Amino acid sequence: MSSSLSLKAEFVKGIWKENPVMASLLGLCPTLAVTNAANNGLAMGLATTFVLLSSSLMISALRNFIPHQVRIAGYIVIIATFVTVADRFLAAYFPSISASLGPYIPLIVVNCLILGRQEAFSSKNGIGRSLLDSLGMGIGFILVLVVLGIIREILGSGSIFGMAVLGDWFTPWMVMILPPGAFLTLGILIALANWYNDPSRSKERRAVS
Amino acid sequence: MSKMNLSTRMILVLTLITVLSGGILAGWDTITKPKIAFHRQEALKAAIGDVLPAHDTYMSEETEFGTIYIATRDSSEQPVGIAFMAVGSGFQGELRIMVGLSPDMTQLTGIKVLEQIETPGLGTKIVVDPSNKQDPYWFPAQFKGVHVSPELVVVKNAKPTHTNEVQGITGATISSKAVTDILNKQIADIKTAWTSRGGPES
Amino acid sequence: MSYFLIFFSAAIVNNFVLSYFLGICPFVGVSKRVSSAVSMGMAVTFVMLITAVVTWLIYHLILVPFDIVILQYVSFILVIASLVQLVEMFIRKVSKSLYDTLGIFLPLITTNCAILGLALFSVLRDYSFMESVVFGLGAGAGFTLALVIMAGIREELELAPVPKYFQGAAITMIVAGGLALAFMGFAGMI
Numbered sequence: 275m276s277s278s279l280s281l282k283a284e285f286v287k288g289i290w291k292e293n294p295v296m297a298s299l300l301g302l303c304p305t306l307a308v309t310n311a312a313n314n315g316l317a318m319g320l321a322t323t324f325v326l327l328s329s330s331l332m333i334s335a336l337r338n339f340i341p342h343q344v345r346i347a348g349y350i351v352i353i354a355t356f357v358t359v360a361d362r363f364l365a366a367y368f369p370s371i372s373a374s375l376g377p378y379i380p381l382i383v384v385n386c387l388i389l390g391r392q393e394a395f396s397s398k399n400g401i402g403r404s405l406l407d408s409l410g411m412g413i414g415f416i417l418v419l420v421v422l423g424i425i426r427e428i429l430g431s432g433s434i435f436g437m438a439v440l441g442d443w444f445t446p447w448m449v450m451i452l453p454p455g456a457f458l459t460l461g462i463l464i465a466l467a468n469w470y471n472d473p474s475r476s477k478e479r480r481a482v483s
Numbered sequence: 484m485s486k487m488n489l490s491t492r493m494i495l496v497l498t499l500i501t502v503l504s505g506g507i508l509a510g511w512d513t514i515t516k517p518k519i520a521f522h523r524q525e526a527l528k529a530a531i532g533d534v535l536p537a538h539d540t541y542m543s544e545e546t547e548f549g550t551i552y553i554a555t556r557d558s559s560e561q562p563v564g565i566a567f568m569a570v571g572s573g574f575q576g577e578l579r580i581m582v583g584l585s586p587d588m589t590q591l592t593g594i595k596v597l598e599q600i601e602t603p604g605l606g607t608k609i610v611v612d613p614s615n616k617q618d619p620y621w622f623p624a625q626f627k628g629v630h631v632s633p634e635l636v637v638v639k640n641a642k643p644t645h646t647n648e649v650q651g652i653t654g655a656t657i658s659s660k661a662v663t664d665i666l667n668k669q670i671a672d673i674k675t676a677w678t679s680r681g682g683p684e685s
Numbered sequence: 686m687s688y689f690l691i692f693f694s695a696a697i698v699n700n701f702v703l704s705y706f707l708g709i710c711p712f713v714g715v716s717k718r719v720s721s722a723v724s725m726g727m728a729v730t731f732v733m734l735i736t737a738v739v740t741w742l743i744y745h746l747i748l749v750p751f752d753i754v755i756l757q758y759v760s761f762i763l764v765i766a767s768l769v770q771l772v773e774m775f776i777r778k779v780s781k782s783l784y785d786t787l788g789i790f791l792p793l794i795t796t797n798c799a800i801l802g803l804a805l806f807s808v809l810r811d812y813s814f815m816e817s818v819v820f821g822l823g824a825g826a827g828f829t830l831a832l833v834i835m836a837g838i839r840e841e842l843e844l845a846p847v848p849k850y851f852q853g854a855a856i857t858m859i860v861a862g863g864l865a866l867a868f869m870g871f872a873g874m875i
Contacts, residue, residue, distance in 0.1 A: 299710075300710075302706070302709040303707060303708075303709050303710070303798045304706075306706040306709065307705065307706040339496055340496055341492055341496060343489075343493060344496065347497060347766065348500050350762050350763065350795075351497075351504050351763065352504065354504075354758045354759040354762045355503075355508060355759060357758055358508055358755060358756075358757075358759065359507065359511050361758070362511055362512070362515040362519070365515065365519045365522070366519050366522070369526070376809070377802065377806060377809055380757075380758050380801070380805055381798050381802055381805070383762050383801060384762070384795075384798045384800075385798075386710055389796060430603075448603050448604040448605075451603050452602075452603065452869065453703060453704045453706070453865040453869075454862045454865040454866040454869065456706070456862075456865075457858045457859065457861040457862030458858070458859055458862035460858045461851075461855045461856065461858030462855070462859070464853075464854050464858060465848075465850045465851045465855035468849075468850040468851075468852075468853075468855065469850045505756070508755050508756060508759070509755070511755070512755040574872055575872045576694065602872065
């Protein structure tokens with residue numbers, strides 16, 4: 275039942291072609307909620323990737339032992355366990371990040387991205403492939419969160435990763451760090467991705483060059 | 484495996500996973516718990532330090548209106564101030580404010596808003612005002628030394644003229660008023676609790 | 686906070702979907718028809734109400750007394766998953782017509798972050814039993830409201846000349862942004 279893609283393709287697909295957020299609209303809740311600053315987006319992305327990797331490792335290792343009928347129950351226990359590990363780790367070693375992400379860290383449990391990868395990939399593939407797949411998806415997720423965070427932070431607070439980059443002349447667009455800004459920015463990013471991926475456009479481009 | 488009955492296998496696997504999960508978490512809990520408790524303690528200590536005058540130590544005491552923290556210094560019994568956590572509705576959600584009072588409970592020694600979800604750029608000035616480059620903490624800072632009787636009053640677009648007045652934030656009057664309303668209500672409660680306890684030890 | 690404030694805050698001012706981004710997946714997926722949005726909203730509200738009751742009891746009667754709060758997330762999600770299954774079986778037994786309306790939405794609810802979010806927020810804000818119940822009702826009402834408004838707009842959108850690259854998810858996000866902006870107008874009412 276193993277997938278036919280090469281190992282490299284397995285890793286790369288999550289970054290753009292099958293990007294969890296842009297292509298499959300998975301994990302939108304954290305994507306929108308914590309990207310009011312680039313730092314928060316990065317921390318959230320890393321925490322999610324950690325949970326994704328460790329759950330995939332465990333589930334692909336156990337894939338032949340877990341009976342089909344109870345697999346979802348088994349998966350969510352495993353996922354919730356690693357989410358708790360990540361949550362406590364942040365609370366113990368990075369209390370300020372833990373405070374600013376609040377309940378969105380435990381909400382990784384119900385991030386459809388994680389359960390989705392287990393169901394679609396790790397339950398059918400070996401450990402190596404599953405880890406590569408998860409790493410690619412995780413990086414794809416981090417990228418979207420950080421890009422969204424950077425855009426919203428520059429426009430909404432005039433800074434990147436907490437460092438002021440725009441001078442005093444700039445009046446921050448408060449709406450960008452508020453909920454409406456999250457929806458608008460993601461909407462525009464998705465439209466840009468549609469434009470970039472448009473096959474008719476890339477034909478034109480090839481014809482021109 | 485195949486010899487085993489399916490439902491036995493289901494129960495066995497799920498039990499194993501749960502036991503494994505419980506084991507991992509129990510171990511992780513013992514490692515992280517003391518650190519988390521330490522951070523919580525430090526945060527509380529820092530907040531109390533911010534709102535009360537210099538002190539060496541404080542002790543917490545449960546009252547019917549919540550916990551109060553009584554700060555002392557130079558191994559004297561005489562408190563230098565009393566702090567407590569005030570909680571109430573702000574503009575958009577709950578505000579949690581650490582409040583410091585002088586031992587006679589007539590003046591504030593400082594306030595610090597610890598949790599809020601006010602409007603960024605307007606209501607959040609109750610914590611810090613980045614648009615005021617000289618004095619970003621002007622709003623919370625002005626509570627120091629303000630008299631609490633008869634009650635705290637917000638004045639709009641003007642400098643305070645009485646000892647019980649503070650200046651409101653332009654564009655966030657409701658957030659400013661929310662802070663004083665919460666303080667007025669809860670300082671009264673804490674006063675009651677303090678007097679029923681035997682009053683200031685003087 | 687009084688019960689009314691908790692309800693009003695969860696339903697309108699700090700709407701679960703539009704300001705906490707909880708339950709976005711069904712919001713994007715199911716909000717294409719008003720009728721199915723209403724059914725989904727009802728199913729979610731129902732599960733939320735039960736979740737609020739059960740998770741409160743588990744947290745305050747088991748996790749805290751036995752000092753095993755670390756199992757909070759594992760136990761909450763297991764309880765939610767089993768609850769959804771039970772509700773599904775119950776509805777199927779009791780009413781065929783209700784099952785036909787709500788049935789297909791129930792399996793989706795397990796991974797709806799609004800449900801787990803409700804349980805987590807209720808613990809975080811230290812709600813009493815009655816407060817959690819009211820919070821659950823308010824959150825359900827807020828979710829239904831957002832979903833139904835969105836479905837109404839999307840039914841109209843099908844006739845609108847949306848630019849090519851904005852069709853689908855992109856325009857949904859932008860409309861949701863407009864809605865979130867509108868809901869911000871309720872701030873200050875609590």
